[in-house]
Amino acid sequence: MTQTSTPATTVRTAVRNLEADVLVIGGGPAGCWAAWRAAQAGARVVLADKGYVGTSGATAPSGTGVWYVPPEAEARENALTSREALGGHLADRGWATRVLDQTYANLEQVAQWGYPFPVDDAGRQRRTSLQGPEYMKLMRKVIKQAGVKILDQSPALQLLVDDEGAVVGAEGASRQGDEAWRVRSGAVVIATGGCAFLSNALGCNVLTGDGYLMAAETGAEFSGMEFSNAYGLSPAFSPVTKSAFYRWATFRYADGSLIDGAGAKHGRSIIARHLQEGTQVYAKLDLATDEDRRHARAAQPNFFLSFDRVGINPFTQQFPVTLRLEGTVRGTGGLRLVNNGCATTVRGLYAAGDAATRELICGGFTGGGSHNAAWATSSGYWAGEAAAAFALAEGAHAASRPAQGAGTATLAGGGRAIDRRGVIEAVQQEVIPYHRNLFRTGEKLTDSLTRLDDYWQALQQAGPADTLADQARDREAAALVATARWMYRSALARTESRGMHKRQDSVGQDPAQQHFIHSGGLDTVWTQAHRAAWHTAPQAEAVAA
Template identity: 70%
Template structure:
């Protein structure tokens, strides 16, 4: 739809749809979208957030929770953290972006503490901030989005972006799935925070992740980047949608007759597992975790254990079948190309954050799963919201001058 069609639709309300006005429209209400809304509102923008599901329960983080790249600035910890993913990603990541994500993540975690997020406490009485439980995290983020003054449209998938006569993004159209009514939002700037594309993976929370944001953005001319790194597979029990790969660092992998599969537990083990799965089932057992690690796992990611507990399986002593699920741009790093620190895309007025944006900047060609994606969602969301707020305010001033 061109600018004139948009204006016509706005003015006439020909289809009886609802019309909204905002400085910033955020599309998607996962962590990236929620942080974008909070950050844009803090800069004085009128913010509208639309989610195709329900902001707070929809998307990959809300049901699953995430390990978080939360590393202290003291000592050499950050240098070591950066070096490890830099090497794994084929040295394609950028140190400046890794630095700013580590710093912004640290700052936003301090904010989460102030907001009362219930981080667990370790034996020494210190807060453990290296993972976020999805339900608690996203329930809190929904509250903060509302407290910031942003309006939320739930069950309202965005269908198409709108551009003005200069090709600048100026809003979007959508539909309310509960009423069937269409809607149009005019906005000074738009943040795409629709997550990645992995809806056929059957991984937790991915049913809504159909790549709409990348497609809508591409339709108005936005460039993508790192899509060749988007064929990552998540590892999980064959009977469960929980693809949390981190804990398999402490696993041994076996054939059905209990023989350990050579190389499957190494850093290149995913390929060995994939090859073995072509011919026969693969089983895992987290038998390399000692008592301390086991206790940490239960606190860090309690939802990892839910499906085991339901089936009466002890993953530390019993062998269980595993599978690999293609998680596209959720686990892989490709997405919308960013042109500057504000997470602007190649199209004026359009910003991107979270899994909708490329994570090559901090992961290179390696997966963003395990902790980086979560840090990226909250950092890039924060920057994209601020960038869109500034752009949207200028757009409003321009249109007021023109009027």
């Protein structure tokens, strides 16, 4: 139903008003699974994505591994133990086991939907990887068939809250036509992905922390935002941050001589230090066997696309590489979950996929690739199920309660609109350089926070841009600033090195800091250590990664 009313964020625009039980914001794998599960449970579901459901997010343009382990005791045990030390002993076996079980079941469902899994020589389907374009095209089809109403090209601007602070919907823009939308719902699932700070990592420029900001404005909390400095290897010219094949790489100087100690997994900091000093690093995938070379192209077609288009054979010719910031996309921090249904600390608000913390299964080591894919399908499933149950129990009256927009930065101030480009470049200067974010020190974190806090104050005073499309983009810039502040405050609070968080001034793992760092707040960002029930295991010494 379409009618005209006055949204909180603009003076006078036509508003498309919709009512649903569950609103899902973000249409990557986690959002699609949440929407599908909620619809299965009998909920009326709207799914809004700022791009297009099927191409949007980090998965769609990629191939991804999946943490898919059959329920066999030894295989499961190996899967659980393999990353415990790397993750700094922060992950929980209970959550990891739930994810393995749910992923196993969900990929069976994907097979039944007709996804063309490859078949091995023994005639068995192999379900340990998914091709992004095919997977997400299928998910779009499946959720449409389940009755989910999809809003493409429809960035959310802010969440709506009732008088008691429960989340009861959202409003946003339809950016192709500059129309407003407003969805009243019994529950909202945030599935907007992580934040990669517009670093041009593959498919990641839509991942700007929008959901973090919206959720924090309603009081939601974070966990693990210090685990936010993942960098992905890519050709220097290209966005393709598919790092799996660099296990075959040797790293070299321009003249072809080998760089001592540089490697894709354990020698990454050596690559970063060279790049930081202005020395171009080159890679050649010459450790690949003939068989590897034969299968690689059919495993990740887009990995080769960049090379084919510039006429480089990456197995025999060296090419320049860089490390692109993937932030919390491959990092593990995100919205804090308080129960098995992926509820946040705010009534009516749920989180799934990279928008939520993945410390529960990965600790402080990268969730990139297969763990994130397993987490997306599992947490999406649980969030959709729990949000539907909550909304259906609330009943129809939820939609009739008075509601107001919770958005602040760039929406509520009385000043002029922000210089968006300037804000984005300023925050990138704080989070992209390796000497600030990869090689962290208390001094540099504090230095960055001084400026980031100033940027935030300016955003609070800024008024909305003239068009809804520009308002949505200003909100992205605001989300980048907010995300950087939660990251660096959390990084300051962890005065040790653990997982991907490396403090040059606190080398080594401190057994007393086997805990999560929770964070939140807008004008004043707070952090708090939280020791979970499972944070009791005796710890090994720091693990170099």
